[in-house]
Amino acid sequence: MVRKILQAKLRLIAWLVVRKHSPLVIAITGSVGKTGTKDAVIKIVSDNGYRVRGTSGNYNNEIGVPLTIIGSTSGGSSWLSWFLIILKGVRMVLIPAAYPDVLVLEMAADRPGDIGYLAKIAPPDIAIVTAISSVHLEFFKSVESVATEKGSLLQYLKSNGTAILNADDKRVLDLKSRYHKKFLTYGIISKSDVQANNIALVYDKDPHLKAIVLAHAQQCSLILPNFIARHHLYGILAAISAGIALKIPLSNIVLSLKDLTPPKGRMTILPGVKHTTIIDDSYNSSPQAAVEALNTLKQLAARRKTIAVLGDMLELGSYTQKAHFELGHTLAKLKITDLITVGEKATDIAQGAIKAGMSKSKIFSFDNAPAAGRFLQDRMRQGDFILIKGSQGVRTEKIVKEVMANPEKAKDLLVRQGPEWQS
Incomplete structure (x- = not known):
């Protein structure tokens, strides 16, 4: 009341x-x-x-x-x-x-x-x-x-x-x-008013996205030094559309985006212990976003060892079991090297991966984030690429903190680091 x-x-x-x-x-x-x-x-x-x-x-x-x-x-x-x-x-x-x-x-x-x-x-x-x-x-x-x-x-x-x-x-x-x-419509695949073409993950000093943006017979080169995930382009194209609706010139819009950074815990690259690379996607999780994250992990790692640490995906209602199982199936088909699941619901990711042919010896399940983090630190080796993702309730940022090279910077780099979350 x-x-x-x-x-x-x-x-x-x-x-x-x-x-x-x-x-x-x-x-x-x-x-x-x-x-x-x-x-x-x-x-x-x-x-x-x-x-x-x-x-x-x-x-x-x-x-x-x-x-x-x-x-x-x-x-x-x-x-x-x-x-x-x-x-x-x-x-x-x-x-x-x-x-x-x-x-x-x-x-x-x-x-x-x-x-x-x-x-x-x-x-x-x-x-x-x-x-x-x-x-x-x-x-x-x-x-x-x-x-x-x-x-x-x-x-x-x-x-x-x-x-x-x-x-x-x-x-x-x-x-x-x-x-x-x-x-106004925007997109990557379908014909739209604001569209991104020639999308590439570029490997210069640091990997980053670039694309050509087409809008109302104009085109500009878009360079995003701080982004690695193709699906982030959707939010950026939506924002570009908003700028166009406000009659801001496309060249000005693209210039504004050069130093844009993704929100904490949303496909950000962090150095890990043992000279590894962490893709921190710990803010939240959903089936669509998890598949996109796995695709990015595979593309970024190329032929190197990949570890996916995946927590429960919450608030899916009656779709919960099927969604986790299908995600495991996708992961196996992408040939991700190791799978670590966190939480009860995420065990269905493991079952989906096994059903799709992934060896049980490459799959490890834990009830909580701290236990998964300790295991991951022992498991990871130099050169590995690790994706860490889960719904907010699983607190997978604790795993990121466990394995990041500079945990003293956690307050600046990770989600949910305020005093209200420290329990």
């Missing part, structure tokens, strides 16, 4: 703040890719003269979105802190003051109706739908139900706004037939 009262107050104040200051709102939803897209949008927009505020951390729900609009962090268990947050919001409504030109808001949906709740607070001028997949299924009947919920963001798009859709995701692209809006 108390939480509902707080939630209602925050919602009203955030709604009033948006109406008072009239920022341009860029809303981002989707099953995966929201944070990477948000970071790229913020980089492009802020580098091109706009004052920007964006979602921080996991502030993408009924509490987090109002906090972002107000410009505050959570009050935690302190009622005084929450009172001061509410007071700050009231002052923003009543007293003229500077406010960002643009709000970039992630909007998550764990249950039907979540997107509508958030979009009514801050109706978007630009709405981005990144991808629809089998995550957060616990409170949805099917992936199609997820698509309906995520796609409902377009219902709240302002009449003169632009909807930006991933053309390579059929469920996302199908939204074009449901809503009469102005659309």
Whole structure:
């Protein structure tokens, strides 16, 4: 009851703040890719003269979105802190003051109706739908139900706004037939308004991505020194589309992206102990993202030994067992050298790999991240390439910390290193 009262107050104040200051709102939803897209949008927009505020951390729900609009962090268990947050919001409504030109808001949906709740607070001028997949299924009947919920963001798009859709995701692209809006599409495979061609993982001093971006009869070379994963291009193309919707020249957009970095724990390369290479993808996991990560591991390692450390994929509902089993099958077909699973659900990854022909002698299962990390440190050898990935609840960043060459830098390099996570 108390939480509902707080939630209602925050919602009203955030709604009033948006109406008072009239920022341009860029809303981002989707099953995966929201944070990477948000970071790229913020980089492009802020580098091109706009004052920007964006979602921080996991502030993408009924509490987090109002906090972002107000410009505050959570009050935690302190009622005084929450009172001061509410007071700050009231002052923003009543007293003229500077406010960002643009709000970039992630909007998550764990249950039907979540997107509508958030979009009514801050109706978007630009709405981005990144991808629809089998995550957060616990409170949805099917992936199609997820698509309906995520796609409902377009219902709240302002009449003169632009909807930006991933053309390579059929469920996302199908939204074009449901809503009469102005659309921009982006993609790698399908023909789209903003498209990446000639994508390559380049091995200079450090591996990185490069591509040619085509948009409205223009083209520019895109170089991403800090990125290795092809699937990260989707968030970047979505952000480029947002820049185009804001009439920012393509050359300026591409220039802004040269020093963009992926969020912590999302396909970042770290040096490991024993002169190994770690691909840290420990932020979260889903079937689609895990397959993409395995493909990147295989491509990056070439013929060297590969170790995949894979934790439970959570919030998959009735698809849980099948999703883990299919991931194991994919891993075996990619001929990943060793598999280490973490958590009860991840044992089905092992079963899928065995069924697809992977030797049991190359598969090791653990109940928790610390035990898996200690085993991995003994198992890894010079030159190995190691992918570490799992849902947040598995805490696979603990494994990364165990095997990274510079654990003293963990607070700067890894996810979930604040005091609230140290238990």
